[in-house]
Amino acid sequence: MTRITDLPDTGHVLPGNRACAGCPLGIALRRITAALDGRMVLVNPASCLTVLGGMYPISSLAIPWVNCAFPSTAATASGIAAGLRATGRADEMTVVAMAGDGGTADIGIQALSGAAERNEDFIYICYDNEAYMNTGTQRSGSTPHGARTTTTWSGKRENPKDVLAIVEAHDVGYVASASAVFPEDLHDKIVAANGRAGLRYVHMNLPCPSGWGFDPKDSVRYGRLAVDAGLVALYEVADGVFRLTGRSAALAKSGLKASVAEYMAGQSRFRGVSEETIAEVQEWVDDRWSGLVARHEAGV
Numbered sequence: 001m002t003r004i005t006d007l008p009d010t011g012h013v014l015p016g017n018r019a020c021a022g023c024p025l026g027i028a029l030r031r032i033t034a035a036l037d038g039r040m041v042l043v044n045p046a047s048c049l050t051v052l053g054g055m056y057p058i059s060s061l062a063i064p065w066v067n068c069a070f071p072s073t074a075a076t077a078s079g080i081a082a083g084l085r086a087t088g089r090a091d092e093m094t095v096v097a098m099a100g101d102g103g104t105a106d107i108g109i110q111a112l113s114g115a116a117e118r119n120e121d122f123i124y125i126c127y128d129n130e131a132y133m134n135t136g137t138q139r140s141g142s143t144p145h146g147a148r149t150t151t152t153w154s155g156k157r158e159n160p161k162d163v164l165a166i167v168e169a170h171d172v173g174y175v176a177s178a179s180a181v182f183p184e185d186l187h188d189k190i191v192a193a194n195g196r197a198g199l200r201y202v203h204m205n206l207p208c209p210s211g212w213g214f215d216p217k218d219s220v221r222y223g224r225l226a227v228d229a230g231l232v233a234l235y236e237v238a239d240g241v242f243r244l245t246g247r248s249a250a251l252a253k254s255g256l257k258a259s260v261a262e263y264m265a266g267q268s269r270f271r272g273v274s275e276e277t278i279a280e281v282q283e284w285v286d287d288r289w290s291g292l293v294a295r296h297e298a299g300v
């Protein structure tokens with residue numbers, strides 16, 4: 001794995017942006033743009049990423065950037081990739097579609113599924129802050145069981161949708177699960193994705209101080225806790241070969257280091273969550289984690 005001291009920094013995310021204090025989206029975007037050396041076209045729908053980028057002519061992103069309609073991220077990226085091919089410029093830059101969990105798990109999934117089935121040539125990154133945050137925290141298909149949002153006042157009753165499994169089922173060459181607060185692992189996955197053609201999908205967990213209800217200084221803490229508790233597993237599936245990566249690979253050997261209860265404590269979205277719900281989520285995590293460890297050991 002690339003060491004943190006060896007990570008490149010190309011300055012394609014400029015100082016100052018309009019994201020909330022403590023938001024790790026800018027840190028992640030800095031890693032993504034640097035891993036691609038800025039040779040990219042970013043496609044994104046309405047989301048916190050649009051807010052972070054800002055409005056023309058005052059933008060924090062020094063890369064070509066196309067805003068598209070909410071359901072059409074993957075369709076827009078498919079068109080841009082086709083346009084670059086038609087003009088002989090496909091080798092000059094990578095098309096990167098980047099949308100939130102609402103724009104991916106719910107509203108954009110139809111276009112994403114179509115692009116994955118056609119194996120279109122771009123990288124799709126879903127940054128998952130686990131709700132529709134830009135519009136004031138409404139539940140999405142990615143919101144965890146037990147979390148309060150403005151549309152799940154007493155806590156969401158369902159487990160999150162497994163978008164990684166859905167995209168993997170389309171038989172694309174590369175899917176990966178990452179976290180904004182594990183920059184070396186994220187860097188390596190973007191480089192790996194960029195080294196191949198076709199539809200490449202990266203699902204990136206993004207702790208959100210505003211929507212999850214924790215102090216802005218604790219974004220890295222909660223991102224790490226999510227991995228240590230097994231709610232987020234860092235892995236990749238490249239040409240059908242499965243492997244846990246980074247911290248999750250270490251946890252496969254040592255066992256998980258945190259419980260769901262520890263993860264939920266201190267996040268106001270889980271205030272008043274019942275012991276029964278915590279136990280249900282813990283059981284769901286344990287089942288899922290043992291399945292992922294079994295895949296890691298089998299390599300498929």
Ligand SMILES: Cc1ncc(C[n+]2csc(CCOP(=O)(O)OP(=O)(O)O)c2C)c(N)n1
Nearest residue numbers: 046047048070100101102103131132133134
């Ligand atoms: C078709 C359409 N429906 C609704 C909206 C309003 N809208 C803008 S951003 C947003 C939330 C996006 O949530 P997500 O994709 O999770 O990104 P986040 O804001 O969390 O970064 C919504 C509902 C819109 N712009 N277009």
Ligand code: SF4
Nearest residue numbers: 019020023048133208
């Ligand atoms: S709402 Fe959350 S994800 Fe959006 S900018 Fe604020 S901290 Fe970041």
Ligand SMILES: [Mg+2]
Nearest residue numbers: 100101131133
């Ligand atoms: Mg979101």
